[in-house]
Amino acid sequence: MVDDEPQIVRALRINLSARGYSVLTAHDGTTALKAAAEGKPDVVVLDLGLPDLDGTEVIAGLRGWTTVPIIVLSARVDSVDKVEALDAGADDYVTKPFGMDELLARLRAAVRRSAVVEGGDAIVETASFTVDLAAKKVRRDGVEVHLTPTEWGLLEILARNRGRLVAQKQLLQEVWGPAYAKETHYLRVYLAQLRRKLEPEPAHPRHLVTEPGMGYRFEP
Amino acid sequence: MVDDEPQIVRALRINLSARGYSVLTAHDGTTALKAAAEGKPDVVVLDLGLPDLDGTEVIAGLRGWTTVPIIVLSARVDSVDKVEALDAGADDYVTKPFGMDELLARLRAAVRRSAVVEGGDAIVETASFTVDLAAKKVRRDGVEVHLTPTEWGLLEILARNRGRLVAQKQLLQEVWGPAYAKETHYLRVYLAQLRRKLEPEPAHPRHLVTEPGMGYRFEP
DNA sequence: GAACTTCCTGACACCACCTTGACGCGCTTC
DNA sequence: GAAGCGCGTCAAGGTGGTGTCAGGAAGTTC
Numbered sequence: 001m002v003d004d005e006p007q008i009v010r011a012l013r014i015n016l017s018a019r020g021y022s023v024l025t026a027h028d029g030t031t032a033l034k035a036a037a038e039g040k041p042d043v044v045v046l047d048l049g050l051p052d053l054d055g056t057e058v059i060a061g062l063r064g065w066t067t068v069p070i071i072v073l074s075a076r077v078d079s080v081d082k083v084e085a086l087d088a089g090a091d092d093y094v095t096k097p098f099g100m101d102e103l104l105a106r107l108r109a110a111v112r113r114s115a116v117v118e119g120g121d122a123i124v125e126t127a128s129f130t131v132d133l134a135a136k137k138v139r140r141d142g143v144e145v146h147l148t149p150t151e152w153g154l155l156e157i158l159a160r161n162r163g164r165l166v167a168q169k170q171l172l173q174e175v176w177g178p179a180y181a182k183e184t185h186y187l188r189v190y191l192a193q194l195r196r197k198l199e200p201e202p203a204h205p206r207h208l209v210t211e212p213g214m215g216y217r218f219e220p
Numbered sequence: 221m222v223d224d225e226p227q228i229v230r231a232l233r234i235n236l237s238a239r240g241y242s243v244l245t246a247h248d249g250t251t252a253l254k255a256a257a258e259g260k261p262d263v264v265v266l267d268l269g270l271p272d273l274d275g276t277e278v279i280a281g282l283r284g285w286t287t288v289p290i291i292v293l294s295a296r297v298d299s300v301d302k303v304e305a306l307d308a309g310a311d312d313y314v315t316k317p318f319g320m321d322e323l324l325a326r327l328r329a330a331v332r333r334s335a336v337v338e339g340g341d342a343i344v345e346t347a348s349f350t351v352d353l354a355a356k357k358v359r360r361d362g363v364e365v366h367l368t369p370t371e372w373g374l375l376e377i378l379a380r381n382r383g384r385l386v387a388q389k390q391l392l393q394e395v396w397g398p399a400y401a402k403e404t405h406y407l408r409v410y411l412a413q414l415r416r417k418l419e420p421e422p423a424h425p426r427h428l429v430t431e432p433g434m435g436y437r438f439e440p
Numbered sequence: 441g442a443a444c445t446t447c448c449t450g451a452c453a454c455c456a457c458c459t460t461g462a463c464g465c466g467c468t469t470c
Numbered sequence: 471g472a473a474g475c476g477c478g479t480c481a482a483g484g485t486g487g488t489g490t491c492a493g494g495a496a497g498t499t500c
Binding site: 067091102 | 302431
């Protein structure tokens with residue numbers, strides 16, 4: 001969040017923090033570029049009327065090394081300014097005064113877009129095997145392990161809820177469908193198969209743990 | 221370009237065509253969705269006040285199968301409308317009346333962004349063949365291999381997602397269109413053709429791998 | 441208008457996967 | 471201590487997904 005007007009910085013910080021964002025602030029272009037390089041933000045909100053650098057210079061300075069979404073704030077309504085900022089590399093341009101709801105929505109849109117690009121950070125590791133949720137791959141001691149669709153469906157849910165208990169009903173409904181909520185036998189068969197393929201000692205599972213009567217838990 | 225007001229469509233068509241864009245137009249939501257499925261646009265400009273469908277319905281209809289950038293046009297200034305459209309999956313929201321310069325700049329920004337997403341290394345190499353995504357060419361042992369448009373469409377998606385599993389549904393929707401999401405037979409035929417042209421042992425594919433029940437994977 | 445390419449469709453064999461049943465074990469309950 | 475329940479294991483049958491081949495329709499080029 002880059003702005004030289006303290007009240008705007010303050011308002012945004014409160015709103016963003018309340019929604020679970022962590023916020024880095026800078027009050028001029030130079031510190032903004034430095035802070036961005038160190039903090040690796042997921043999105044940049046940039047006011048154009050900074051005391052030291054011109055808005056397009058800040059944008060260019062960021063675009064030199066990152067494709068992080070940049071949302072420009074500005075009091076200038078003139079379309080020339082908008083075109084300049086957007087062509088310099090900004091992703092969006094919001095004119096002051098702006099509604100907080102709108103800015104937040106544009107923020108969400110920008111983050112959503114870049115989340116699609118990255119995507120690859122979905123790797124869950126345990127002592128004996130690795131689950132790559134984006135590529136749908138499982139490796140054990142470096143070699144790829146082949147899983148059937150049903151096996152993968154189960155493992156994916158457990159891995160996405162790693163550390164948490166997942167109810168039998170939830171697993172059955174999400175993998176087999178709502179009509180199969182009581183076929184707990186399926187779970188026993190497929191959990192056994194997963195353990196045989198992934199656990200060092202299938203008879204004494206360390207990562208795919210049964211919680212009797214309740215469900216299963218993935219322990220990373 | 222989706223709008224029910226002829227004069228706006230006309231103005232935009234002239235401006236965009238003059239700048240080298242090729243323009244598809246639709247005057248309501250239903251035809252827009254159909255045209256998008258067939259035409260595979262690089263960016264969608266969508267007016268919200270359509271006669272048949274609600275704006276968010278059109279956005280949802282597109283987002284069901286594509287991540288194409290959507291720029292919303294609307295006469296409504298209310299921030300609730302903006303938030304709704306953006307959260308439904310729109311990338312940008314421009315209120316009427318708008319400056320043509322600004323819209324064009326936002327268009328450029330949207331296209332630039334999605335170009336980055338697609339980007340990546342333009343050349344993908346395997347032990348037995350090379351895919352040049354920029355030039356749309358495939359070479360095997362130095363000599364160029366001719367692919368049909370459909371074959372190339374499949375190979376391109378797989379190559380851009382190299383290493384990752386691509387679902388059957390995604391391949392079908394992106395190559396043949398949303399209506400063909402269940403024609404898995406097409407995939408079998410065309411994957412067989414690609415393997416015959418590219419794999420050293422078509423019967424035992426090493427790079428165009430099937431994951432039964434789930435999809436296909438390109439292994440570099 | 442003929443030759444060619446490309447796409448779609450159908451038939452068939454094969455194999456992996458899902459489902460289902462039977463059985464043994466350990467824990468809780470009475 | 472017996473009975474019942476939940477869980478893990480193993481094996482077998484059926485079926486649905488996959489690869490392959492070939493023929494015809496539609497469109498393109500010369």
